[in-house]
Amino acid sequence: MPVAVAIVFLLITVGSVVFHFWSPWWWPEVASNWGGMDDTIILTFWMTGFVFVVICLFISYCVWKFAYKKDKRAEYKPEDKKLEFRLTWITTLGVAALLAPGLVVWNNYVTVPDNAYKMEVFAYQWGWKYRLPGDDGILGKTDIKYISDENPFGLILEDPNGRDDRLVDGDELHLLIDRPVKFELRTIDVLHNFYVPQFRGKMDMVPGIITYYWITPTKTGDFEVLCAEYCGSGHYAMRGRVIVDKEQDYKKWEAKQITFEKMLAQNKNVKNLQLAKSTK
């Protein structure tokens, strides 16, 4: 019996390691500058994996070696100060070795470079829209009070910076490769989270405040956006697309996006038209 139990514990340990190395389920290749997050995970894997294997092997060994015998007595040794002291310090050092590189990467993550292209990700139940800053490079101010059918982003009409903002009214966003981008995250209803698995970055969107994170896309391609913070019954269906383009394609796409000013003018035309129709 003790041998069998020891073997099962051993198999679980070996099985875990084998699964880790041969599992086909692994992360999709990183497509942003956050490869450092992957590196920290790998480092953590090696250190924690080592501890896991050593302790599990120790348990298997003890189960086999110190199995119960009627006439045997266990060792009587309540404490071992030296051993406890050593283990405490080794653990502390190990933990510090994990933490330090993690904090360095985090520092990069929360420090947005000055040259980052600032744009807005706009979330609602249940979908995505985007707003680009226009030629002045500045996003116009918004207020939830202004949201209406004519002004879906709630831009403040008096703010001149908002006039040339380009509104992407659809769930497909294009990004320019190798240009750092700061996502200014905004939601008008509940919590959401703008998540593209290949970019690694994540941050909740909170109504009432603008949150942010930044990335630099490093690979062209077509990526899926998922909402990563529970937001009600439609959470699982809150998806979108991000396409990372080279300069030419990006410019083409950008030019097609309507500015706020144009949109207002269109709305006016439509209204006038309707007015004209109704007075006829």
Next chain:
Amino acid sequence: MSDEYEHKLEAKSDYTTDASTVGASDIDSVPEAEVADQELYHSHSWWTTYVFSQDAKYIGVQYALTAIGTGLLGLVLSWLMRIQLAFPGLGWLEPAAYYQFVTMHGMIMVIYLLTALFLGGFGNLLIPLMCGSRDMAFPYVNMLSYWAFVVAVLVLLASFFVPGGPTGAGWTLYPPQAITAGTPGSDWGIILMLVSLILFVAGFTMGGLNYIITVLQLRARGMTLMRMPLTIWGIFTATVLALLAFPALLVGCLMMTLDSMLGTSFFMPAMVSLGEKLSYDGGSPILFQHLFWFFGHPEVYIVALPAFGIVSDLLSVHARKNIFGYRMMVWAIVGIGALSFFVWAHHMYVSGMNPWFGFFFATTTLIIAVPTAIKVYNWIITLWRGNIQLSLPMLFSLAFIVTFLNGGLTGLFLGNVTVDVPLSDTYFVVAHFHMVMGIAPILVVFGAIYHWYPLITGRMLNETLGKIHFWITFVGSYAIYFPMHYQGFVGVPRRYFEIYESPYIETSTLLLNQFITIAALIVGAAQLLFLYNIIVSARLGKKSEKNPWKACSLEWQTPQMPPEHGNWGKETPKVYRWAYDFSVPGAKEDYIPQNVPPSEVTGAKVEKT
């Protein structure tokens, strides 16, 4: 404080060194009782004996049965969720129902099963017995505590029958969605959930004060704090945490109830919900998250610390060896408890709180790994050169170490703020917390039930059924949660009603989901064996001898087994040693119970405790 303890030790432990020169009466001396023996309430009717009982042992069993009953519902809900994830084509569930089941499963398992079972169940059963007291300090309040819990459970269950059904807000109940139209049960369901939690906290406070005061005031003569079994240390510290943490949950629930019913804006900013402008303005959703996790993180340890304590005792008894580094274990429990109040925002790294908090909370979180690791070391060193009996409690304890180790180590991933960014809100998190605060404590619960069942019923549980139950539960649940971490690496978000074959998923996760679901169904079904064992063995189980495991702690030393009302007959016990004098060199037996005076074991070379 430790110095003071050393000092007291010196003063009291002269007798252990040289028994022959001192008279038996001297070496056996124990300080006089400081308070008179407890006056107990004696029940007179069937109702006051079997329903509104004031006997802590009985209340403990009531608590445990109610908690396990509720937990079975949680188990069935998890089956339904798993079937949806593995076989989305069956179309058994609507998204709304799926989210309602996710929510109820989470809340039931964390609060109504684990918290109630460890503190209400094991706390009531073991505190008076292990401390050598006759009952809790306030038996009447203790009874109220249980009945408040029953009402809380009934209110929770009632939410299945109200218009709109139970809340589907996720067990974290984050506003604004918890009380706005896009979430199922956002009218009635959420209110009943909040009211139920408020009742639970009220009930728990009555019980919790009892546990603390009983431990501090009603211990038997000679039972110093540093002689208490680690089970009691774990339950005691967890209760202190609970009394400090639950108020945060309570105010959070009250404020959200007001937001929902009276239109206040504690947590609600101006917003447009499904095209409609709401009248809220100026509230902060993140404030709720702080309140919730200020409760929620200590809650993890409210469940874990009793499990730590109990497993320490099980390992020691069944390895016939003292727990290694007892004092370090006590300070680790207390230290983890204290630190647990400084780590809560590691649940909120990507919540939108000021990102600079990340540095502080990552550091505190990784610091807490140190005392936790020490506990793991001490458990396995306890096995070293032990005399290990592979009884059911020992098997479950070993399984606990493996699962807890696994879950604890993945905690180092998530606690390290950078690593958390890609992994948060994915299945990695789901796998981590199920391993560390689901499976690991539940394995301890099983070990503890196999261990203490004879104390409650006077009969043993069936060993063969128990072994089948053990292997399916341990290997099966490991097979559920170990691979699940890898879905997290793939980037599968949690709380998805279905995950289609998305372009970013390179290897289909559906197959893995099906494997996990089948394992979950098997593990769940194996619990029926356990229930059968518990029910049938109460009548037909092998009669247990007194102290069947040859344990040292006091609960096994009562004059009758199972212990009667008042526990100790005429006189409460005197305590001469800690609860871990196993395999003492020179002693006749391989254990010396706590209440055996030194004069009866003069040859034993006991270290001072």
